Amino acid sequence: MSLPGAARAERPAYPPSPQHDVADTLHGQVLVDPFRWLEDGASTETKAWSDAQNALTRRVLDAAPARTELHDRLAELFAVTTTTAQGVHGKRFFFSRHTGHQNQPVIEMIDAPGVAPRVVLDPNPLAADGTVALDWLYPSPDGGRLAYGTSPGGSEHSTLRIRDVVTGKDLEESIPETEHASVAWDPDGKGFLYSRHPAKGEVPAGEEVYHAQIFHHRIGDPPAQDALVFSEKGRDIHELRSVTLSRDSKFTFLTTTLDWAKNDLFVRAAGSSEAFAPVAVGLDGRIGGDAYHGKLYLLTNVGAPRWRIVSADPATPGADHWHDVVPQQAGVIQNFAIVGGRLVVHVMENASSRLRVFSLDGKLLQEIALPALGTVSDLAGDPERPTLYFTFTSFTYPTAIYHCSLDAAKPERLEPAGTTPRPGDYEIRQEWVTSTDGTKVPLFIVNRKGIAKDGARPTWLTGYGGFDVSETPSFRPDVFPWLDRGGVYASACLRGGGEFGREWHEAGRLAHKQNVFDDFHACAEYLVSSGITKPARLVARGGSNGGLLVGAALTQRPDLYGAVVCQAPLLDMIRYQKFLIARYWIPEYGSSEDAEQFKYLLAYSPYQNVRTGVKYPATLFTTADEDSRVDPLHARKMAALLQTKSAGDAPILIRIETKAGHGAGKPVSKRIDESVDVLSFLMLQFGMK
16 A cells, blocks of 8 residues: 555655776676675775765654554564474473574473473573573483574674573583584583684684584593594685584484585484494485484485485495485485384475475384464474474464474474464465476465555565575565565575575576576566566565575666565675685585676676666665674675666665674564564655555
8 A cells, every 4th residue: 555645755864975986807807896894894995985875764664654564563473483393302392482582593492292381492582682692502312412502783793602401500611602603412412522612813814714523522521631532634714613412312413515505414322422434425316314213314315415314234334225215206305314213204395394304214104283374494303203394384374383203293383383474464465487497487476355456556476596594484564564465475495595405406596596686587577477567566584595686687677677675695705705614605606706606796796887877776784793603795896886777766774783693593673673674665766564
């Protein structure tokens, strides 16, 4: 709905953005960067620029009508209780609960069936403003202790601590530099393997985010005495290393990764100090494992682009000795859990989930009915008992835990649903869009029943298209104010993701990245040609790798989009690998340091493809000063460049959050405030109430 006589938001007077050209010659080509100075987030000049830009953004967005009403509605939606399964350990079931206006989820535990849950870890009191986040947790095999990591301001620079779940108190342990840590407990719960990064000064400056090492810690010992278990001697410093304990607590797996499409896997008896034995080294694909009754069960896409489950003897775990248990399916096998002596297998078909139960020798026993078309995650259960827990979400179903006995297979919510949007009020459909090269791309479309089919619906198109990540149905509180004002929400399943297995991912990475953008443009064109919307009413919105996606949409097809919301984005693809942890992403994108990769990166890199005299759509960049993954420099530089070069009147704004990071652990209060600003920006642009 439009306000009578409402006008689009107009171009404001921007703060000065001085241009100081820096010329680089790469592979014989000269590139001029006028805003290199904005890469230094600590400089006085950059901070002053950021403050001025934030002040401008506040003046524009705070003038939007009905912000109080919008905030109140979003607060209601974000207050919907969500629960997520964390695992069964011993007889204890752990899960997270996010209730009401808590800034951070709380970890709760059920000691036994029929017993009321109790809180075992609440990070909310750790900071008055809710900005200390719980980054990860790993219960011990009997569930008596939790290894967990917290970090301030969304930085994800975790400190590892140990909590006794019976007393509710932490032990003396405090181990820093455990960003994105993994933990594999010893079977007796008295020690564990864990991954740790070096402290500043231990390696050359800037390399602290790499050099992931595996140590063993014994409860009560000083961390400085922890034994180095897996040396990186002779190995690439950028290799990711992680450890996991099998569900039967008999084996420990070590995973090493340099390429997002491949990894090596090693195994040894849990709690031992023997060398890790290779399971899969140098193979063309990915692999992960579990164990039960003395046998390894491995999930791999080696020789099966949509994945398969194989078994192996721990004495001879190599690929020559694998035996197929669950072969490649029509859909993509996402993961599995050993529950009650059976294999519960999550399969994704056409970008939505199915749950199937197999015997340990691969016989299909049953399929578990799901509440609706949606997404399953976090399979949890005990290998010896038949109770299965899993997390389910969909566009109109908030994230919640369901459980069932495999002997009955009738899943029910762990707790009754609270007040939520009513699924019957909305229409959900999946369309198949033909991309530039003829590839069929799934597109989910959601709208409120009874909206006018007038070809001018404000439409929000989102996608991701990278790192084998699948875009599947999920509950987003910020979508409903948009839908309830007559808007349409569309989610595209682009190449580069994992929706259809390895080949789908490969078709959207490295030299094939343009396929992702072509898929997105095709979905946008479909939304126009099918009579849903028109370019002036179409929004491209994405974050992180999805921020790169909409940055490319902005620069490649400025005529096709009326507005762009570009969040925590990568935008300068010529220099991205120089900052924070971005060298980890070279296997996905490539690097301008390579002459051939430089060519295709330059061809689509949004920052290098902004042109003078083009009327670019209204654009809001959002970023955060504590982002430890994607440096805020990308959003700063791109905002300055667009403000300088765009010939149109559409506003170019940037919103720089403080005491926040890439998104993980962001407190609800900040998520609500950001959603109010994003929706205010779009409603101003489109004249919506």
